Amino acid sequence: MRKGQNTVHKISSLQAARGLAALAVIAFHSLFINAKYIPGATWLPDIFVFGQTGVDLFFVISGFVMVLASANKFGVRGEIFNFLKGRAIRIYPVYWVYFFAVLLVFMLKPGMVNSSQAGEVNLLHSFLLLPDANLPLVLVAWSLIHEVWFYLVFAFILLLPQRWVPLAFAAWLCSVALVSVLYSGPVSPYLRTVKHEFSIEFILGALAGIVYLKAISEPSKWRLPTGTVALFGICLIAYAVISGLIDGSDVIQSISLSRAFIVGGGYTLLLLALALQESKSQWAVPGFLKSLGDMSYSLYLSHILTLSVCGRIWTALGNAEGGIVASVLFWAISLPVVIIVGYLSYKLIERPLNKYLSRGLKVKRISQPVVN
Numbered sequence: 001m002r003k004g005q006n007t008v009h010k011i012s013s014l015q016a017a018r019g020l021a022a023l024a025v026i027a028f029h030s031l032f033i034n035a036k037y038i039p040g041a042t043w044l045p046d047i048f049v050f051g052q053t054g055v056d057l058f059f060v061i062s063g064f065v066m067v068l069a070s071a072n073k074f075g076v077r078g079e080i081f082n083f084l085k086g087r088a089i090r091i092y093p094v095y096w097v098y099f100f101a102v103l104l105v106f107m108l109k110p111g112m113v114n115s116s117q118a119g120e121v122n123l124l125h126s127f128l129l130l131p132d133a134n135l136p137l138v139l140v141a142w143s144l145i146h147e148v149w150f151y152l153v154f155a156f157i158l159l160l161p162q163r164w165v166p167l168a169f170a171a172w173l174c175s176v177a178l179v180s181v182l183y184s185g186p187v188s189p190y191l192r193t194v195k196h197e198f199s200i201e202f203i204l205g206a207l208a209g210i211v212y213l214k215a216i217s218e219p220s221k222w223r224l225p226t227g228t229v230a231l232f233g234i235c236l237i238a239y240a241v242i243s244g245l246i247d248g249s250d251v252i253q254s255i256s257l258s259r260a261f262i263v264g265g266g267y268t269l270l271l272l273a274l275a276l277q278e279s280k281s282q283w284a285v286p287g288f289l290k291s292l293g294d295m296s297y298s299l300y301l302s303h304i305l306t307l308s309v310c311g312r313i314w315t316a317l318g319n320a321e322g323g324i325v326a327s328v329l330f331w332a333i334s335l336p337v338v339i340i341v342g343y344l345s346y347k348l349i350e351r352p353l354n355k356y357l358s359r360g361l362k363v364k365r366i367s368q369p370v371v372n
Contacts, residue, residue: 011068013274016285017061019292022299024054025140026338028248029304030331037311038330040322049248050241053263055143056201058300060267062147063205064212064275066154071213075161083158087151089357091129091144094350098138098301099127106137113137131189135252140304142252149193150202166210173203180257197255201264208272216279226273226280233269236262291343298350299342306341310334 027044028051034042073079103123106113114121117134126136129148136142157168179195187195215222240246240263245256277283284290292299314330 011275011278012285012290013278014061015293016289018296019289021054021057022296024051026303027051033307033311037314038322038327041324042327043324050246052246056263057267059198059201060205060264063202064209064271067206067209074158074165080155080158084155093353097349102137131193133189146198169203169206173200176200197257197260200260204264204268208268212275215276226277229269230273233266236266295342295346298345302341302345303338306338310337
């Protein structure tokens with residue numbers, strides 16, 4: 001799989017998908033921000049509810065890229081430590097910047113943070129990204145808790161010989177699916193994370209990564225019709241939209257198996273088709289999508305905070321009236337601000353931190369999607 005290992009950084013479609021996933025999540029959260037700060041009608045379309053699946057896409061991308069980044073490393077002594085060290089550097093330092101920023105606000109004005117759960121939060125669990133009955137201090141970090149779990153399981157799979165890896169992922173997928181069907185009793189926060197159907201989407205992405213590496217290393221044996229694969233993926237996503245499978249309900253406790261397989265499967269097939277087509281034609285995505293992908297983690301961490309600040313400033317300036325005109329004006333100002341803040345966060349915080357820590361701890365930097 002040497003060829004696959006060398007192409008990890010060149011799959012621009014995965015980078016573009018990161019940016020689109022971040023935009024989708026922003027679109028979903030904009031519905032709630034609009035309802036909170038601009039009463040009355042809104043120009044934001046109902047389809048923005050489907051933006052919630054940006055998280056599903058992030059998980060699929062994460063599984064896909066983890067396999068690509070670990071090609072030829074399965075069963076190699078010492079790789080588990082290098083992998084976990086690299087993932088910790090990628091996830092925690094930037095997240096902690098936002099954690100301490102929100103913590104400062106929480107200490108000065110507790111009512112402004114986590115008001116939906118009366119300010120109840122476990123600071124230690126939030127800091128370490130551990131499962132908890134309450135949401136973390138930085139609300140969007142609930143998805144990072146799943147990422148940490150995925151990385152821990154993946155690290156153990158790294159111990160296995162390469163030939164056993166597909167079987168390990170298949171066993172993990174079957175275990176999650178069976179528990180989802182058979183167990184309906186009470187769950188602790190840790191069990192909720194372990195059994196959550198989001199794991200299926202990460203696994204589907206990982207299996208797609210295995211197929212991709214096989215297809216580019218043995219093209220004569222793995223001739224996949226990328227057009228058909230992409231069409232099937234589009235059909236699954238279209239079905240999810242038409243059937244109302246995504247209704248904006250809470251996904252933190254659990255999601256349906258149908259969502260995991262239909263939405264996660266649709267995104268998996270689309271990513272696989274795009275990556276395979278890119279390996280054949282060497283096409284590149286537009287620069288602005290690549291830039292969005294580069295800053296997607298910072299964008300994900302910062303967007304709710306930025307939108308909340310915009311909303312409070314909007315209200316403080318006396319713009320209490322709602323309606324279409326107010327909504328259009330608010331978003332014409334706020335959305336560019338969200339992108340600018342995400343970009344500055346990436347340039348001034350995320351990228352310098354990653355470079356400094358990677359050099360200091362001698363970790364190879366991997367351009368990879370994190371649920372950001």
